[in-house]
Amino acid sequence: MSFHIVCDSCTDLTKEDFAKGCYTWVPLTLIVDGEEIMDDETFDQASFLKKVAESRKEVRSACPAPEKYMEAYDQADDIYVVTLSAELSGSYNSAVLGKNLYEEENGKKNIYVFNSRGASTTQLLIARKIYEYASAGMKFEEVVEKVEAYISTQRTYFVLETLEVLRRNGRLSSLTATLAGALNIKPVMEGTRDGVIQKLTQARGMKKALSRMVESIVKEGRDLSRRILAIAHCNCPQRAEFVKNLIEKNLDVGEIVIIETKGVSTLYACDGGIILSY
Known part of the structure; x- marks a missing residue:
C-alpha cells in the first residue's frame, strides 16, 4: 500500500x-494589515519580516x-x-x-x-x-x-526577541509581553503536553535565555542519545549554532538538525526567534 x-x-x-x-x-494564509500572503513556495521571509516590523494593526494567520x-x-x-x-x-x-x-x-x-x-x-x-x-x-x-x-514524549521550547505577535493573537497575557519588552527580559517558553504555551523561566538578554533553555533540558535528565533534536531559527543561524554547540557540550543527543522557519513559524517566532523540539 x-x-x-x-x-x-x-x-x-x-x-x-x-x-x-x-x-x-x-x-x-498570513495576514498583515489586511494583506493576505500565502505560506507556500512563494513565501519571502525578508519581505515578510519587513511588513511585520512596519505593521501597526493586524498580524495573524488563517x-x-x-x-x-x-x-x-x-x-x-x-x-x-x-x-x-x-x-x-x-x-x-x-x-x-x-x-x-x-x-x-x-x-x-x-x-x-x-x-x-x-x-x-x-x-x-x-x-x-x-x-x-x-x-x-x-x-x-x-x-x-x-x-x-x-x-506524548515530545518537548518544545522557544525563546523569542519579541512576544508581541503572540500577545496580539491572544496566545499570551499582555503583562508577560510588556515586561519582556521593557526590561530586555527574555522568557523561556515551553509548549505543554496539553498543546498550550506557558513560561518556564527567564533571563535578561538573549544569550542568557538560550543558555537557560539548554539548562532546563539538561535538568530534565532524559536519555536523548537516540532522539533527534530540531532547532528552528528565524533569520538567526548564528543563534541556532550557539544553541547546538551548548547542547553538544552538555548532552548526548542522537542527532541535531537546524532548519529555517517558514511562513507561519516566522510570523510567530519573529525576527531572531529560536524554537527547539525533541
Whole structure:
C-alpha cells in the first residue's frame, strides 16, 4: 500500500523532505494589515519580516479550508496528517472536517489526523517519524499508535526577541509581553503536553535565555542519545549554532538538525526567534 503525509505549512519541512515525494504542504494564509500572503513556495521571509516590523494593526494567520485538505487526501491509500496544536489553531479541526467530508463523498479510507500539540519543529519531527515508520512497511494502525506514543514524549521550547505577535493573537497575557519588552527580559517558553504555551523561566538578554533553555533540558535528565533534536531559527543561524554547540557540550543527543522557519513559524517566532523540539 502507498502512503502520503499531509502537513499544514507550520510544519517546517526542508527541501530534503519534499524530495522524498511523499509530503504535501497545505498552506495557511498570513495576514498583515489586511494583506493576505500565502505560506507556500512563494513565501519571502525578508519581505515578510519587513511588513511585520512596519505593521501597526493586524498580524495573524488563517487556517486552510477543509476543502484544501480534502484535495490532498486523494494521493495514496494511507494518509497521515500533521497539523498545528488544536489548542493554538483551527488547522487541526479543519483537517478533521476535511476527512469527514472526504469520506462522505468517497467512502471510508485510512486517514488519520495527528494533533501535534505544538508547532514548527514539533511538527517536523512528527512528520519524519511517520515517514520512518511508514516507509519501513508498518501497517497503518501501527504507525498511528507508535507516532501518538512518540508525540506524548515530545518537548518544545522557544525563546523569542519579541512576544508581541503572540500577545496580539491572544496566545499570551499582555503583562508577560510588556515586561519582556521593557526590561530586555527574555522568557523561556515551553509548549505543554496539553498543546498550550506557558513560561518556564527567564533571563535578561538573549544569550542568557538560550543558555537557560539548554539548562532546563539538561535538568530534565532524559536519555536523548537516540532522539533527534530540531532547532528552528528565524533569520538567526548564528543563534541556532550557539544553541547546538551548548547542547553538544552538555548532552548526548542522537542527532541535531537546524532548519529555517517558514511562513507561519516566522510570523510567530519573529525576527531572531529560536524554537527547539525533541
